[in-house]
Amino acid sequence: MIDILLSPPIAFLIFLGIFYLIYWLGSLMAPKMKKTPGKVSTYACGEDIPGTKIQFGYRLFFYVALFFTMMHVATLVVATIPKGAVALFGIFYLAMIFISVLALITRS
Amino acid sequence: MQELYLISLCALVFFSVLAVLLKDLLKAALSLMAASVFLAVVLFFMKAYYAGVFEISVVAGLITVLFVSTIGLTRGDDFKESKLPVYIFPLFFIWFIIIDILIMYLLLSKMPPLTKWLSESGKFGDVLWQKRTFDLFAQIGIIFAGVFSVLALFRKRDKND
């Protein structure tokens, strides 16, 4: 009996029920919610804040995305390297990727 | 097995059509991701495992991230796209499919069937790193070109600009 109760799906369902019970008790104690457009929006929800949109920096994100792309592709290519003398060429490939990453870091 | 293969091919075409016809750009990018996943399933059926892994990891992952971030950065004045291409698309599409199947049927009756004439041995790494070494030089060059062009495009502005 205790083995069935402690198996992962049954335990997950039990704790899901406990979580929803706590959630329901909390909703009983909380004050009533008034719907304002600022409260149901996706980001920065909670209050209506007067102001303008923030123009966040977009340059840095593209550098990070390009860096991630290069490392991803290099890892997937080098993962298929065979045994033997060709491994030296793999080291050369990684060195070239390192040079391009270095250019990306220092020039930004 | 073969029914599953046909279903995945049809799903690939269906999600590509959705990616073209949907008005919302975010849903279009996500349906493009679904089309990539089904293309990877087709490649796994043809025993091309490494190409399938690359497809599902790079094309369905990285390109979707780039598309979604660009759509988030360019949220602004959405102009009105004309609805005429969306309405007129099925006409052209059905016409093209009929022409395509007819031409392929004629080819199938004229040409001799393709047969296997070579068989490879060894692993994938041997072929990529010993017979196709120059392709890796080309990959390094392409990555260099991409990095330096993005660096040139996102240059810092001068003070008088």
Added chain:
Amino acid sequence: MINLPNDFYLNLIFAFILFFIGLYCLLSMRNLIKLLIGIEIIAKGVTLALISASSVKGLILTGQSLVITFIVVEVCAIAVALALVINLYRHTGSLDVKKLTKLRG
């Protein structure tokens, strides 16, 4: 009679259909991001044609190495094109292709 994953003509039919969808998107849409989605669909058709041809010929490993190089080229091209799209949006304030022909001083 028919062996589906190795049937070259069926795969070629679907590759041509994908190519047509991408070409229709390139010819009829006005949004810049939609044009890049059309280029992606054309690239999917090319990948399918390459792998099916190499699978029929029995040269599946060489075809896979070609496809990997092609995917790297595609990723770099899309990254550069999206950087261009962001800069054009900063400059003109719209994603419309027809706005690009107007001169702005």
